[in-house]
Amino acid sequence: MESLLHSVQGYIYPDELQLQWSILIVLYPFITGLVAGAFILASLERVFNVEAVKPTYRLALLTALAFMIVAPLPLQLHLGHPERSFEMYLTPHTTSAMAMFGFVYLWYLMVVLVLEIWLDFRKDIVLMARASTGLKRMLYRAMALGSDNISERSLRIDDKVGKFITIVGIPSAILLHGYVGFIFGSVKANPWWSSALMPVVFIFSAMVSGIALVLLLYQFVSWYRRAAVDMPCLDTIARYLLYAFIIDFSLEMLDLVHRIYEADESFKTLDFMVHTKLYFSQIILQIIVGTLLPIGLLALVQLVKLTEQARRAIYGAAGLLTLVGIFAMRWNVVIGGQLFSKSLLGYTTYKMGLWTREGLLPAIILLILPFVILYMLVKLLPPWDKARGAEVPRAQG
Amino acid sequence: MEADRREFLKQTGLLLVLTGAAAQAWDFVLAGEPEKAPTYKLLDHWWAMAMDIRKCIGCGNCVRACKTENGVLLEPDCFRTWVERYHVHPDDPGHPEVDSPNGGYGGFPEKYKAGDGSKNFFVPKMCNHCAHSPCVQVCPVGATFESPDGVVLVDKTYCLGCRYCVQACPYGCRYIDPRTETVDKCSLCYHRITKGLTTACCEVCPMGARKLGDLKDPKDPIHDFLKDHMIHVLKPEMATGAKAYYNGLDGSVR
Amino acid sequence: MREWLRDREHMVRMGILFAGALAVFLVARAVMVPKDFGTYGHFRTGALADNMAHPLVFAGRQACGDCHDDIVASRKGSKHEQIGCEACHGALEAHASADDPSALKPKLPDVKTICLVCHRENVAKPAGFPQVDPKDHGDGGPCTSCHNPHHPEIS
Structure with missing residues (x-):
């Protein structure tokens, strides 16, 4: 406390000394962004018939589910009274952007992700139930809801419903992450957050991070399984990453130019913050290392003919840098928005704990957890068979 | 003496000293018939605060009394009310030098020199009990709310500790009480004003620089205060319907 | 009808599961929402009494x-x-x-x-x-x- 007091620059309201939203709240938009992005990539194939990305379809769905399961955990851990969080379902305050979280989350998790995955994997589930014995058989039978029907007609119905859910899912994914942006963008008291562009920037950065994650995972999984990487697929995903990134970066630059040009009463305070306390995480990590560099790398592939080997290396590097950049972006939004006083007269400091409940260690665990869940999901529902092309006939149109 | 006092309060219609009477009143409120409650009438009041910067001497009485009355932690980042000192150069009003050592709890040791051409004054701050509170708007569960008599209160048994309200308050009036892990803020001494007393900060302000007012009471002197002075609220651009009305608020105050 | 249901049975089962979950939620909600919630606005009316119940320290x-x-x-x-x-x-x-x-x-x-x-x-x-x-x-x-x-x- 004493050292925190000494780190204050200028004047802050006394109650502003400690940051209220910690690194866990940085994780929350980062993780939901990955969910929304991975889902939107998966739906490209389904809704817009982008055949090239088909090998990643099921992997992207499972990735989205794994991260979705983890998404509320940082929030729970951060609450002063996690045991009261069900009140959001009992008495949701309709004027609160946050109150809608519970419902959007449940809708997205249950109606979109679980249903779509169930429908898409149902044939596999039934086949695995038939092929296995004992406990495993019971598990798969339960997942199939006791149904053994994989007649052509039933599968065609699955596919039709699945496609409908995907179509509903795209606006849901945009809602899921757009509303996370709205939680910040609608705080009029905070000039760093308050912006109508915030939800839009969040959606596009979500797509960027989700695509980058699938790009990395697909390469990793192929290497791990010693399977051949489908290069046209990888090239296509990388191209989409580039496009989404350019839009995302343009929007962020629009926000920046707008702020600089308007130069309202908060500008000098925020500008000083970006050049001091946020310099490393915003200018260096987010903009240079996490945005310009990966955009440059991805653009290079479009401009120069490179070997498969070189392209894969570039995609790997660009994907990693992208994730670093998007994480830095979430950090700069959440933490940056609390470093300056609402009096616009001073600054405080974020002292991150290490082992504390909201410290670095829980954050790292929460970032590893989705991969553990994904590993288990992949064991339970291997997404490969379909990817190899042994294919259920799709309903046309 | 206690009996005399009760008698006195009853006669002047202030009443509600007795916890028994309060409980009885609340039975009516809970039964949905507050109008039958014998004492404090929830719908007959609309509380506000009149702050006079020209009178504030920065003694810190309000800050200390608030912490005492409400059991607020003595930590340097737990304040329901605090006092700021402004030091403004007339040729640069956009960059005031502001301080609030421990919220003004121990007063303000002299820091500036007389005759340096600067403008110096104290600004008492507290929850503005906004009529359109951004903090209430964002609370996901209804754990903070505007009471029917115009006070922004916290339901400590219902608060999740999500801290969204802390982010939403433009005035920095909320903090997390580490003892309860819930949000805490000025309650306008709700336990006092509903018993006919004034708030602790007003009670001990030697200058009358802050005065509780009931806008629904036509006889309340706050109406004269609002009529006779040039009145301003903090950050009017936030359109929060702030009900802490300031006389003599300098444009440099944030 | 039987013919229609044959290849949709699993869907119906899933539908029943969702409907059941929704019903459980609605019942739980009806039971668990505080009885005095919402009389004067979006809050627990008892919270007013809670705030009133704080003990006096200054007499006035x-x-x-x-x-x-x-x-x-x-x-x-x-x-x-x-x-x-x-x-x-x-x-x-x-x-x-x-x-x-x-x-x-x-x-x-x-x-x-x-x-x-x-x-x-x-x-x-x-x-x-x-x-x-x-x-x-x-x-x-x-x-x-x-x-x-x-x-x-x-x-």
Whole structure:
């Protein structure tokens, strides 16, 4: 406390000394962004018939589910009274952007992700139930809801419903992450957050991070399984990453130019913050290392003919840098928005704990957890068979 | 003496000293018939605060009394009310030098020199009990709310500790009480004003620089205060319907 | 009908599962929402009573005057007349509401410091407010040797 007091620059309201939203709240938009992005990539194939990305379809769905399961955990851990969080379902305050979280989350998790995955994997589930014995058989039978029907007609119905859910899912994914942006963008008291562009920037950065994650995972999984990487697929995903990134970066630059040009009463305070306390995480990590560099790398592939080997290396590097950049972006939004006083007269400091409940260690665990869940999901529902092309006939149109 | 006092309060219609009477009143409120409650009438009041910067001497009485009355932690980042000192150069009003050592709890040791051409004054701050509170708007569960008599209160048994309200308050009036892990803020001494007393900060302000007012009471002197002075609220651009009305608020105050 | 259902049965089962979950949620909600929620707005009405129930610490000047009417009278017409008793004497609800207030006799404020809480010189204080530098005001003795705190004017 004493050292925190000494780190204050200028004047802050006394109650502003400690940051209220910690690194866990940085994780929350980062993780939901990955969910929304991975889902939107998966739906490209389904809704817009982008055949090239088909090998990643099921992997992207499972990735989205794994991260979705983890998404509320940082929030729970951060609450002063996690045991009261069900009140959001009992008495949701309709004027609160946050109150809608519970419902959007449940809708997205249950109606979109679980249903779509169930429908898409149902044939596999039934086949695995038939092929296995004992406990495993019971598990798969339960997942199939006791149904053994994989007649052509039933599968065609699955596919039709699945496609409908995907179509509903795209606006849901945009809602899921757009509303996370709205939680910040609608705080009029905070000039760093308050912006109508915030939800839009969040959606596009979500797509960027989700695509980058699938790009990395697909390469990793192929290497791990010693399977051949489908290069046209990888090239296509990388191209989409580039496009989404350019839009995302343009929007962020629009926000920046707008702020600089308007130069309202908060500008000098925020500008000083970006050049001091946020310099490393915003200018260096987010903009240079996490945005310009990966955009440059991805653009290079479009401009120069490179070997498969070189392209894969570039995609790997660009994907990693992208994730670093998007994480830095979430950090700069959440933490940056609390470093300056609402009096616009001073600054405080974020002292991150290490082992504390909201410290670095829980954050790292929460970032590893989705991969553990994904590993288990992949064991339970291997997404490969379909990817190899042994294919259920799709309903046309 | 206690009996005399009760008698006195009853006669002047202030009443509600007795916890028994309060409980009885609340039975009516809970039964949905507050109008039958014998004492404090929830719908007959609309509380506000009149702050006079020209009178504030920065003694810190309000800050200390608030912490005492409400059991607020003595930590340097737990304040329901605090006092700021402004030091403004007339040729640069956009960059005031502001301080609030421990919220003004121990007063303000002299820091500036007389005759340096600067403008110096104290600004008492507290929850503005906004009529359109951004903090209430964002609370996901209804754990903070505007009471029917115009006070922004916290339901400590219902608060999740999500801290969204802390982010939403433009005035920095909320903090997390580490003892309860819930949000805490000025309650306008709700336990006092509903018993006919004034708030602790007003009670001990030697200058009358802050005065509780009931806008629904036509006889309340706050109406004269609002009529006779040039009145301003903090950050009017936030359109929060702030009900802490300031006389003599300098444009440099944030 | 049977023919229609044959290849949709799994869908129906999933539908029933969702409907069941929704029903459980609605029932749980009906049971668990506090009964007094929403009478006056989006909050638990009992929270008003909770806030009211906080104990008093400052008694308020009226309570002081109930017994100490002599002091109230002595302050008449003085510059200190409007100051609450507890501004100097501290929080005294425990004294005021005691069965025998004289048993809980409050300590008198320390005159060496209490006056200067308000009257020590400070450029941020309003210009007309009487302020002193204790080093060159008075003779170094306690303020009360010249000023009566309940009626500080020197006549």
